[in-house]
Amino acid sequence: MASSGGTKAIVAALVANLGIAVTKFVAYLLTHSSSMLAESVHSLADSGNQALLLVGGRRARREATPEHPFGYGRSRYIYAFIVSIVLFTLGGLFALYEAYHKWQDPHGIESWHWVPIVVLVAAIGMETFSFRTAIVESNHVRGSRSWKEFVRTEKSPELPVVLLEDLGALVGLILALVGVSLTLLTGNGLWDAAGTAAIGVLLVVIAIILAIEIQSLLIGEAALPEHVAAVQQAIVGDGVASLIHLRTMHLGPDEILVAAKIELDAATSAADVAAAVNGAEERIRAAVPVRTTIYLEPDLRQSPGVPAR
Structure with missing residues (x-):
């Protein structure tokens, strides 16, 4: 609004x-x-x-x-x-x-x-x-x-x-x-x-x-479907191989909380992990037209049949 x-x-x-x-x-x-x-x-x-x-x-x-x-x-x-x-x-x-x-x-x-x-x-x-x-x-x-x-x-x-x-x-x-x-x-x-x-x-x-x-x-309602879709598309990119799971919630009418587990490409150092996470946060903020509070957790993709934690 x-x-x-x-x-x-x-x-x-x-x-x-x-x-x-x-x-x-x-x-x-x-x-x-x-x-x-x-x-x-x-x-x-x-x-x-x-x-x-x-x-x-x-x-x-x-x-x-x-x-x-x-x-x-x-x-x-x-x-x-x-x-x-x-x-x-x-x-x-x-x-x-x-x-x-x-x-x-x-x-x-x-x-x-x-x-x-x-x-x-x-x-x-x-x-x-x-x-x-x-x-x-x-x-x-x-x-x-x-x-x-x-x-x-x-x-x-x-x-x-x-x-x-x-x-x-x-x-x-x-x-x-x-x-x-x-x-x-x-x-x-x-x-x-x-x-x-x-x-x-x-x-x-x-x-x-x-x-x-x-x-x-x-x-606490999730973000609008179009905003969720934009976040899902924006997360995957340089250094991020895939999205494991995503949760969103409105902190107010003009701000959403984004929490996600992400699978990273092969990273050789903590600096690579930080760069991948920071890049994903920048892409999310550019894709969603409301303020975002973002928490991303790097993780490994679970084997088939094993629920994500």
Whole structure:
């Protein structure tokens, strides 16, 4: 990911959500619509989430320390995982609670009837701008991957998080608009409660998807297949006869760990071994477009049937 692209999408979403949250909450105070309250809390949660993503990106840029010799790149995964928790609790569960409360005591919108419609239509416009920004920035790094593949395989969490948040926000706004419109037409507050419940279910589902994908990154995912292939091809060269086995893992979105056993050509001295290993490291760094931490172990090819150690 281009970090600048992710930051641009985050900032666009943050500005849009702050403005939307304020207008929705004013609409709630005027109309007492549960859909408007759920949506204002949703936008407030999204604003907090974008702030968390910015903090995570900043903390990830810290230099490695003796206590954290591989750096702080995974801070971006940790903060993105916190985002999924906030979206689940403050967004989804609050909306479900508010829907239950409204279902127990349904009432129509008794004043300022036009306010929620105007606010929701304006919010859809602002959220569409944010969503479009996230799509444009994602297309810079998505390549030929489908959107589903992009969300599942992208190692930088910010753009998938913002994409899913913005998509959820747009769908939530439409659900709120439907619930409020039907409440205004029928005078029955149960439609408002139903719209609020639908928003809650939507946010819970998105939060679970995010948590599953980011959990995989936190555990440690291998490098992208094209990067693994590039490493495999680059290792074999001057002084290196073959690759015995290879392990890769993302230390952060923009850095991978490469650990491999390699078979060397006939070496007559330690200097030959060092030259072969250093040459392989240089070829790997030239072949892979992300930072690499490399550990290569010279070894002998095992006889057939003997597992590599």
